[in-house]
Amino acid sequence: MSTLPPVSGPVSSARSDEFEGLFDHLLYAVSHDLRSPMLSIGLGAELLEGSGADERTRLGVESIQRGHEDLVRLLDALTQVSRARRRPLDAQPVPLASLVPDATGLESVAVRVDPRIVAELAAVVGAPRVVIGDEDVRLIAALPGDIGEVEGPPLEALFASLGLHAGTTVAALAVIQVQLERQGGTLVLGGGQATALLPASVAVAGSGA
Amino acid sequence: MSLESLTPRASDAPGTVFIVDDEPDHALIARHVLRGMAPELEVRVLSTIEGLARELAVAPPGSAVLLDRLLGGVESYATLREVAAGRPDLRFTLVSAWLTPEEAERAREAGAADAAQKPANLDGWRTLFRGMLGLV
Numbered sequence: 647m648s649t650l651p652p653v654s655g656p657v658s659s660a661r662s663d664e665f666e667g668l669f670d671h672l673l674y675a676v677s678h679d680l681r682s683p684m685l686s687i688g689l690g691a692e693l694l695e696g697s698g699a700d701e702r703t704r705l706g707v708e709s710i711q712r713g714h715e716d717l718v719r720l721l722d723a724l725t726q727v728s729r730a731r732r733r734p735l736d737a738q739p740v741p742l743a744s745l746v747p748d749a750t751g752l753e754s755v756a757v758r759v760d761p762r763i764v765a766e767l768a769a770v771v772g773a774p775r776v777v778i779g780d781e782d783v784r785l786i787a788a789l790p791g792d793i794g795e796v797e798g799p800p801l802e803a804l805f806a807s808l809g810l811h812a813g814t815t816v817a818a819l820a821v822i823q824v825q826l827e828r829q830g831g832t833l834v835l836g837g838g839q840a841t842a843l844l845p846a847s848v849a850v851a852g853s854g855a
Numbered sequence: 856m857s858l859e860s861l862t863p864r865a866s867d868a869p870g871t872v873f874i875v876d877d878e879p880d881h882a883l884i885a886r887h888v889l890r891g892m893a894p895e896l897e898v899r900v901l902s903t904i905e906g907l908a909r910e911l912a913v914a915p916p917g918s919a920v921l922l923d924r925l926l927g928g929v930e931s932y933a934t935l936r937e938v939a940a941g942r943p944d945l946r947f948t949l950v951s952a953w954l955t956p957e958e959a960e961r962a963r964e965a966g967a968a969d970a971a972q973k974p975a976n977l978d979g980w981r982t983l984f985r986g987m988l989g990l991v
Contacts, residue, residue: 681952685973686880692977693884718975725953734957 670731677725684721688714723804723812723820730824735760737829739847742783748775757783758847763825767833770818771840782831785842790815794838799823803835868989869919869946871897875907875931876923876950881973885921888980893988904929911938914945919987922967924951924958932965939966948987 743749774785800819823833876882904926949962949970962970
């Protein structure tokens with residue numbers, strides 16, 4: 647990914663928010679509006695495929711279909727991120743013990759999060775173990791071997807190389823990162839692990855952890 | 856005549872299907888698939904939201920309507936709600952190139968019998984129409 651030149655001096659947060667809003671609209675437009683013509687290409691190729699075409703046409707159709715499948719994969723990754731930005735979330739205080747199986751002794755700890763996001767994290771990387779920090783709760787899970795070397799926020803990795811990560815575990819974790827950040831948490835990868843930080847909704851000090 | 860066109864249809868299956876889509880390619884492909892499945896059906900293609908409610912208000916009884924979520928950049932929920940309220944005999948299926956669970960729920964609340972993402976392959980369209988037409 648190319649690096650933008652640094653900005654010196656104060657940056658208006660209003661302009662920054664405005665840009666973020668525009669970026670969100672662009673993401674939505676790209677991921678949704680490109681889908682219609684992509685659909686036409688894929689269906690049109692399938693119609694040709696079934697028309698008893700000669701060898702040359704058949705090769706052309708196969709080439710179109712491969713390109714179409716790849717573009718759909720890239721588009722799907724963008725759409726999932728866009729949906730994560732707009733999905734209605736219900737961040738509420740939830741007992742940690744109801745979210746993760748390995749929470750013995752942590753009955754007094756609650757986190758403020760939409761419980762669906764923790765369930766979706768577990769569906770991607772398996773049941774996480776819990777670490778209680780001073781002001782947050784960390785859910786940690788081992789990454790699959792094929793993405794074990796990815797470091798940093800998965801959204802950054804996805805946008806740095808859409809072609810490499812679209813349709814992979816990194817893309818699925820990027821979607822979870824977006825939704826956690828909307829709730830005051832985050833998700834980072836490093837050391838072969840995924841670490842989700844959830845804001846605690848009650849004081850966790852003295853929880854016995 | 857395809858094998859599928861010989862498949863028995865439910866006794867209350869519609870005799871007319873409206874395909875309402877501003878994407879001409881999608882409408883033509885949908886019509887092509889539908890004609891292959893049930894050549895006896897009357898298929899009407901509409902492409903704009905202007906006058907749509909008026910047109911559907913006089914649709915043959917029991918018609919099925921495949922309605923695109925966005926028509927010329929305008930969401931079709933309001934038209935769906937208006938027509939479905941006056942013509943409960945029509946069976947609406949709302950479709951979109953991309954449909955979230957929230958949008959599908961909104962479509963059902965507005966009166967659609969079903970809501971689905973536009974299928975990415977022809978078999979998917981056949982399955983969609985089987986459901987719409989009550990093909991067994």
